[in-house]
Amino acid sequence: MLDNFFAKKRLNTLLYCSLLLLLTIIAIVITNYNVIKGFTSIPKAAEWVFNNFYPDQKALKRLPVIISGLTETVLVSIAATTVAAVFALMFAMAGSHSTGKGGVFSMVSQSIATIFRNIDVSAWSMILLISFGQNVLTGYFALFFGSFGFLTRAFIESIDEVSSSSVEALRSTGAGYFAIVFQSVIPSCIPQLISWILFMMETNIRQATLIGILTGTGIGFLFSLYYKSLNYSAASLIVLVLVMTIFVIETISNYVRKVIL
The missing domain is CATH 1.10.3720.10 (MetI-like)
Structure with missing residues (x-):
């Protein structure tokens, strides 16, 4: 009985994660978001912050x-x-x-x-x-x-x-x-x-x-x-x-x- 409980819990977790992944993919498609470009732009954004966004005298x-x-x-x-x-x-x-x-x-x-x-x-x-x-x-x-x-x-x-x-x-x-x-x-x-x-x-x-x-x-x-x-x-x-x-x-x-x- 305990094994059935954990199996049901794992199944529910898998279903929730699958639903979340599906919603994420749908959102990416609808908004035309470029995932690769988004992640590759992070280093450039960090570089700009370190070069420009700091207090001076x-x-x-x-x-x-x-x-x-x-x-x-x-x-x-x-x-x-x-x-x-x-x-x-x-x-x-x-x-x-x-x-x-x-x-x-x-x-x-x-x-x-x-x-x-x-x-x-x-x-x-x-x-x-x-x-x-x-x-x-x-x-x-x-x-x-x-x-x-x-x-x-x-x-x-x-x-x-x-x-x-x-x-x-x-x-x-x-x-x-x-x-x-x-x-x-x-x-x-x-x-x-x-x-x-x-x-x-x-x-x-x-x-x-x-x-x-x-x-x-x-x-x-x-x-x-x-x-x-x-x-x-x-x-x-x-x-x-x-x-x-x-x-x-x-x-x-x-x-x-x-x-x-």
């Missing part, structure tokens, strides 16, 4: 402007994430099986989260550009909407996973809704919720660079400006500063997760 003079743009990007990302987390927690409480009232309101809460989660932040940026134009507010709302959808879904799963037994115990004692939420749900879920917020904050700082290119703000706008003006040394300095910033934030985030989990 002239680029370092632009460091204060780059730091200013980076600060704006980081602050907008943090603000959008934290505010989205507050709204996401409220909707997660309504949509959760443990704390939600069920019925139409719970379904509406989960549906809103699904819609917002499945629209990419770049799509949100292009949609909001029509209403707000190229400014910081457009990038803020794009990050906010994307974060809200993702965090609502993550919070619902965390609440359902961690707090179901404690919620049932408090309900059996006759505790009210708010007593259950503030004495059981939030205390038991707070480490997971903070972990998700930190993860979303890291993601938003990366995505804010792309959004800045679209909205003409922050570090993304500076990168687009320097790159289009063929100032590759300044553009490479932006990439270097951004990578270092993300590394520092990720290190801090991992330390916080290690402490609270």
